[in-house]
Amino acid sequence: MKLSLRHRRFARCAAAVSATALVLSACGGGSEEADAADGDFGDVTLQLSWVKNAEFAGEFFADAEGYYADAGFGAVTMNPGPGAIETLVASGEADFGLSNAIATAQLVAEEDAPIKIVGTKFQKNPFTILSMADGGNIATPQDLVGKRIGVQAGGNETLFDALLEVNGIDPADVTKVPVEYDPSPLVDGEVDGFLAYLTNESITVQFDGHEVTNLPFADNGLPFVAESLIVNERTLEESPEMVKAFLEAEIRGWQDALADPDEAARLAVEEYGADLDLSMDKELEQANVQAGLILTPDVESNGLFTISDQLIEENLATLAAADIEIEADDLFDLTLLTELLEEKPELAELPEGVEVPTS
Template identity: 50%
Template sequence: METTPAPVPRPSRRTALGAAAASIGALALAACGGSSDAASGASDGGSGDYGSLDLNLSWIKNAEFAGEYLAVDRGYFEKAGFSSVNLIAGGPSGTSTETMVLSGSALIGTSSPLGVAPLIKDDEAPLKIIGTTYQKNPFTIISLGDATPITTPADLAGKRIGVQAGVNETLFEGFLAANGIEASALEIVPVQYDPQPLVNGEVDGFFGYLTNEAITLELDGKDVVNLPLADNGLPFMAESLVVTQESIETKREELKAVLVALIRGWSDAVEDPEEGARLAVEDFGKDLGLDMEKETRQAKAQVDLVSTDETDANGLLTMSQDLMQKNVDALVTAGFDLTLEDYFDTSLLEEVYEENPDLR
């Protein structure tokens, strides 16, 4: 099993809602996210002089951000008008994207609809999602085929499921609600992010990531069975691009330049996942002791989450009306009764693709 870095856990580390909520009062009206006070540049989205870009990642610098690495490595951000790029790692010791963007410490960052929903609903935080890398989330309930396989939501009845506190717990509760399952029908066991309790038989299922813990367990020779949330009633997008409403209004061209660079980077990551994994292991995450085989598997596995029939038609990072509505419906199930317009703004990507037809 992968032991270095520490087991790479998932969803709840994405948002650190407690920290974000604690600081939201001071941050809600803070200056918009942004890394440069440079002029907004020309309307073509690529000829501005924007200075340095601060981009907050939702997790450690593993293969999950292959598109960002390729965009930096191949000079796409520089061509878009940025003098340098600071990819800010998230993770156990990192700060949530919501907090970073609201405070102005980052112009843009990656999170998820469920990450921004509590802050938008409860604190009226001026956040918007302007695009998404993962069209389909990788959240899953992992079980072992040679122990107690869980292949359908109905199989959860009577089982012990390891779930991390925070956003993961909220996601799991939404998953149960979406499938008409009462929480009393099973036992929710508090766990951390290492799937060892599943291996030890302390739980029958473990809340994790298809592209992370599931792969780590497979590489350790375990008979892994997945129950993907996205295929069973909870179709959240993930690695969504979060900004402030103010930056949409005042740094529009700068944001569009970021999107152009990211689209080019993720296009390369889809075509060459091995290179994205290599950059994670040997360059951007070289201090983490990442395993090349695991990172390559992750980079390849996430291609199907990033590139879909809808992105083939509309372009990478885009969010279709149907996808956004499914996310809103899932958020309502999770207790966040807001409208599509409260969460999403697709206008920047629409302009980007209209002004840069070569990106398709």
């Protein structure tokens, strides 16, 4: 079973913070001259949160179908992760980044990083406690009691502790087992549950022939947005039209990705991730699973990338449970997205045939 590095997305943040703290206040986005009168925004860099798989199908469509070019951009360089996404955007080394509310808020709260979330792909985060259906079978928070749970060091420990807290579970009633990022300890029966991703390890274990049970964090007291577009505050102030143009291209790309998961998988396997030896079946399953994280009743009403006021409040509550104190205005700035959807209301519509999952 292949080693997964997905969970290093949270752990990496603390290690990168100190190295960039001295430059954050002095550095801005790399495109402060980008709002040219003719709409030519030039070349930009997008820091991805993971390798080039189906998780970024919307970005692949935006590039392949010319939506970035139509919006006024030259080359859009997609740098694969994992990496210090938030610090790269804060220091101006990347124009845009794809992060999440936890990692972004941590850097803002601890180091006053000049970055904001301007929209989000995933309304629901993909974190889960993965278990074997014929083993731990952890379907509710109370099923954690008395179990051995594999948890990776760093930010994942903070998240797991928050999961216990919001569900009123005494940490002494759960055995936390240090693990790496390969779910083999779960498959081998060394642990009853494993902190994982719905879009990664859960699918991998299933494709290895096992029936699994998931306990999604988003549905069990810890909702927070993920795969969120982050931008440097200086870019927001000096190049708002560029940010709006990028958001437009992203939305159009994701409209296509949701409407055609087969092509989303193909773009990942045969083109953008061609050097990764990806599985077409796994990437197609990922495209379908992540649609359930993207499509919600709020998105159906308000459009892709939007974040409702209620969801923002839920995010703040999750952050508080993880001991991250921050105000909404210090983390989110949806002004430009709101303006864009008012100017081009067709962007708020879901593609024909795309429906919000009922469960």
